[in-house]
Amino acid sequence: MDYSTGDQVATIVIWANWLWKNNGMATTLLHEIILSREFSNCSTYAKFANVASGSSMTVGRGLQSCTKRVETTPVFLVDGSPVVVVDCPGFDDTYLSETETLASVASFLTTTYSKNRKLAGLLYLHKITDTRVGGVSFRHMNMFRELCGTDSLKNVVYVTNMWSEPMKDDEIHRENELRESDEFFGVPLAEGAQMARHQNTKESAHSIIRALLQRGTTVPQISRELVDRGLKLEETNAGAVLGSKLEEEMQELADEIRQLRSDHAQALQTANEMYERMLEEQGWEEIERYQALEWQIALLEGDHELDQIAREQEWEDYMYAVDASLASALSEMYLREE
Template sequence: MSPSVMGATGSGKTTFINLASGSNLRIGRGLKSCTSVVQIAQAFELDGRSVTLIDTPGFDDTTKSDSDILRMIAAFLATAYQSGKKLAGVIYIHRISDFRMGGISTRNFKMFRQLCGESSLRNVVIVTNMWGEVSKEIGEAREQELITQDMFFKPVLDKGALLERHENTAGSAHRILRSIIDNQPLSLQIQRELVDQKMDISQTAAGEELNKELKAQMEKHRKEMRMVQEEMREAIRTKDEETRRELEIETTKLQSEMARIQQDAQKLASRYSEEKEGLEKRMQELSQSAREDAERAGAEYRRQMSALQAQLDMTASTSAAERAELIRRIDELQNRRAHGGGVH
């Protein structure tokens, strides 16, 4: 089972994964992101099932643009889907300590919905965490608002998603994972769009949502630029040099931001293929390395078994205790091999 964990920067995704899996993935401090790439935690066993958690960056990363983030997540999900891997569930983490679900959180959740699509929502768990940072009354009031307001989690919960509280313990993380462990794995909307329908990333629902957001930002900056230019003309007319210099600085900032937004929109489509090709190459290298490790382990297993069997054949006349010890070592080696352990 391989659930993906999503949410805003600083929401506690990586901490949740480390608690659940015993991994040591890097954790950002405050709102600084360390998860600027997709990270895969070490596999662990839960109720007899192997679980591998996938840590994804938020769409408010401090080091990468939203276009970069979408491109990375999309390339990873598409590559996994092409390899025959579907997600048993998606966990979306939200801080109950947030005073309100502001613009950044709302944008993250919108992008999350477009990535998943409607048909996979029954495999989604929304997890509220950081309950220790608010009183019980405040936390429960915020939870109620998230559940009942159409602009928050209600539409997703109505379509089968679950809502769970995380108590910042390994036991709590495992309880949440048990709610999806038996799910029938489903493909996400962006996986079907990119792989089955062969869409360009900018044509996907998530790509269109991001482009809509970029267009809104660009229009906002254009309005600001018009206002600054009007103020600049007035400053020149009145020979107000100090105001003119301040407005020149503001103009440069706006021009830089508008250029960044335009570049983000162009990069989304142009660099997705490059990202995916690089990821496919890395996955092929990992598969090859795993095969080579398995071949080496198999050769070592055969060598050790042969040596132990030869010793056993030579001890027909020795003590029962020595024969029993050799048989025990053969059994131990076979058991380790059967359970995927290394040969030492």
């Protein structure tokens, strides 16, 4: 095998779900957006990365995400093609808001696109054990689709994992619902996306990666919006989905706060101290949530220039690290073949 500088490197980025590739340095993003739980952990992502690469990323335990920064695996091979897995925060991250995560994802994609690195594809991981998908999960799903854009759907694989052994009838029923319903994966599948099962084995993970590597490269819609069209983050389709939903939540919270204040005034009149304290505490909680949403919208609409410069340096450092890891891996392969 000729391991010349023309060889491609497939970089699999786990962001909860994505894969990316470039012409000379493939890239792959894995982005898990859909989760039915209020909080999530990163064990799904880290386990996929570890199984695929044979490495040992930190696997989250409990309810909190363990990924607040980029973490990469060593270079490994899939059918002779060098591959790297990159684990990044997901949209359901415990420590980062949705806006912060979208800004980070956008920065990563614009930096790599500006460096002429294209994506091999995008993986969307969904646990087959999740029996419900709530409003926030639908928002993340829509953000993912708008981030990809229709043209990139041929490079998307919707991956179900956490299957029982043997498979249960209700899991197969949920898989069919995910595949056939337009509320879930039906529309993107009809537009060229694929769906696959991950059985928590190296062979299964490599099969999923292989399906993406065979589909050529793509540029997600958000990269073209930000780089080619010069749009601001809130003007992108993904940013518009997030901004619209945040404003809807703010309006609902504002209505709840008004009702709580009315109830609190009535409690004062009836001298119901216990009810009054309960309403006061609940009111402060709602106000804090409202202020958090206000902050997210301000961040989405704000000037990201300084943050963008810092993130670009982070992603450039990452790309240098990938190149160094590739050089080391290819050197080892040369020695083995000699």
